Amino acid sequence: MKTGAKILVEGLQREGVDTIFGYPGGVILPVYDELYDSPIRHILVRHEQAAAHAADGYARASGRVGVCMATSGPGACNLVTGIATAYMDSVPMVALTGQVPTSLLGNDAFQEADITGITLPITKHSYLVKRTVDVDRVVQEAFFIARTGRPGPVLVDLPKDVTAGQIEEVPPLPEKVHLRGYQPTLKGHTRQIDKAIELIEKAERPVIYAGGGIITSEASGEMVQLAERLLCPVTTTLMGLGSIPCDHPLNLGMLGMHGTVYANYAVTESDLLIALGVRFDDRVTGKLPTFAPHAQIIHVDIDPAEIGKNKKVDVPIVGDVRSVLQVMLNRLKKRDDRKQWLTRIRAWMRKHPLSYKSDGCLRPQYVIQELSNLLKGEGIIVSEVGQNQMWTAQWYCFRKPRSWLSSGGLGTMGYGFPAAIGAHFARPDETVVDIAGDGSFQMNIQELGTVAANNIPVKVVILNNMFLGMVRQWQELFYDHRYSYTELPPVDFVGIAKAYGIDGIRVEQCEEVPSALRTMIETDGPFLLDVRIEREENVFPMVPAGAAINEMIGGHVVPERELELAAAEEGDVTFRPGRKAA
Amino acid sequence: MKAHTLSVLVENRAGVLTRVSGLFARRGFNIESLAVGTSELPGMSRMTIVVIGDDAQVEQVMKQLNKLIDVIKVSDITESEIVDRELALIKVNAEPGSSRSEVMQIASIFRAQIVDVGAKTVVLQVAGDPGKIDALEKLLRQFGVKELIRTGKITMLRGAKTVQPTK
């Protein structure tokens, strides 16, 4: 005889689960009892939202399926934001929820919430398991669905009588899951690839537009090879950061609303856009008709629904981007005649570098640059949402895939800190830093408890502007400086950390930054920096809402005279992303 | 904008209708009608969905439907040779000695059957393409239609062709 709970936990082990982030309660008790002497580690969070984000961080850092768990009703409902976050960014996750016994389903029973109903639009699939004999199969299917094709969260709702119930014999599982309604296309269509190759060979001004799909399919090696083979510049989305080293000569950095001017110009002037694992999000495209207006578009994506969704595509290729790139690489010849296009882009880079004022004030960009120099591109950087996120995207030098975790699609404040916890358990040897805003950090600040209790060595750098900075920036620029409810009173974050037994430093002067960062990194165990930055620093350049992406405002433009001097100094050999403290 | 007829094969499982209809609502697509029932294939149901939209919208609907794990196959059969039929029950005022004979006459022209006769009303059952049902309803309105129920149309390809799961 085996209980549903035992079958569940054994199933999780079979799927390779080593860590669950969760929070117990009444109807999930049978599962907790089973976990008590299971080799699977359970991390008790302080709020279920954090369990979901931690599972998400675990998944993004490792590529494996993250697992979170909660009890019925309020517990399950608290997972919702975390599930939606994972759904929007295509993160493989399995969420296990307790449910009232099947006999009480639909009865408004104590702590009953229709969680499969609530999460229907934010899960890739979900199960309400009604019989103990189905538990094993559902576990197998849930993990299969979560990690294959376009990954996403799968919710498994487990009524108490199903986990407590016993069965004589667990029906054997198929070796491979077969679902007749779910067969992702992995191999790109040969004729479509032929057409793509034809366009690529003809193109004069190509740009690779790479995104989260490159990270998911572990295709950065192939993507960079393609770029080098074609001498084709690469721009990445927020989600694609790390797929090409930040200082790679062909890397234009991020495109879109807070991307670089030169990436946006390059896309606008391109005659061929090679879109790889991206979804033409409105933060990227700006005004759609003016996005890549002169370009033919090749779009490789595993999800057919993404192709042509926002922008008409000339050559759609449905498939796993890694496998498609491998086929292309076998056939594409080396190009060495891209001089005109690259020279043009280099001129934009020189003229419109990312920049910030280095006037001795404590600017967030400087903090991030220093951290980047200190870690040399190693480690895992997680962000919250807002200005802190955009500054990190612009100024941190990412060198490897899965070294950058951020909530892009949903833009969930409070994501970073718990996701950092998850990332630590996925890759315990890495330094994990959450670059936070003071607003976002307070959305899951209670996880200091989880970090302290388990001595989880995550580092938090709060870029503290005492504002909901990103919203304040919009109010400054588009609402006539009317700072309606965006100011936050000062908080003694170091004091709060200390109350949890976590060490920290408040940083108020520019000169203190390097040593404070070093102390943080060199401390074993968790650490918090409360960095009091220039309060009204903005994220620039930016594309105002509804504008074309080449109509950016607020960027630094290098005067002609300086440009001439620089050009004389550099010659025309280097081709590097322009980053500069002006 | 035009009406597209989709023939959809789905797993015959709890929740599948919610998943399908929820998807339409969520993505702002308009369902004109939806009919569902079991099929000749074990464990599978067929749906006929009529959706209004331009070609790009309908293509997006189909792709999103295909992403549902419980959806096995989606075909747009609007442009194919098809038979489509809908069933309606119409309760209409038909007092003996006044309109009853006229109602019965109209019914017989439309090959509608009288499936219930009350003191003051009759219930007609009519099957046909949706246009025929519209026409009948219009004619009966003068007598007073007390209740009308339509199933939504079901559609099948003509000839030997069928909508089947891939492989």
Ligand SMILES: Cc1cc2nc3c(=O)[nH]c(=O)nc-3n(C[C@H](O)[C@H](O)[C@H](O)COP(=O)(O)OP(=O)(O)OC[C@H]3O[C@@H](n4cnc5c(N)ncnc54)[C@H](O)[C@@H]3O)c2cc1C
């Ligand atoms: C405040 C804020 C500002 C932002 N500003 C910007 C900005 O300036 N620039 C920017 O780029 N983003 C910005 N974003 C993020 C933006 O909202 C989107 O999340 C992001 O642009 C989407 O990235 P993506 O296109 O790479 O798609 P993702 O969401 O990463 O989706 C991945 C795509 O790859 C596909 N895929 C998955 N696996 C595979 C595979 N194996 N093979 C092939 N394809 C696969 C998926 O189907 C999907 O289409 C901002 C977010 C916030 C919160």
Ligand SMILES: Cc1ncc(C[n+]2csc(CCOP(=O)(O)OP(=O)(O)O)c2C)c(N)n1
């Ligand atoms: C949960 C949630 N609520 C509201 C928002 C809207 N929002 C986007 S950025 C932002 C301000 C973030 O403030 P903070 O964390 O201090 O970061 P800063 O922009 O100051 O760096 C807000 C409120 C959001 N993204 N997420």
Ligand SMILES: [Mg+2]
């Ligand atoms: Mg702030």
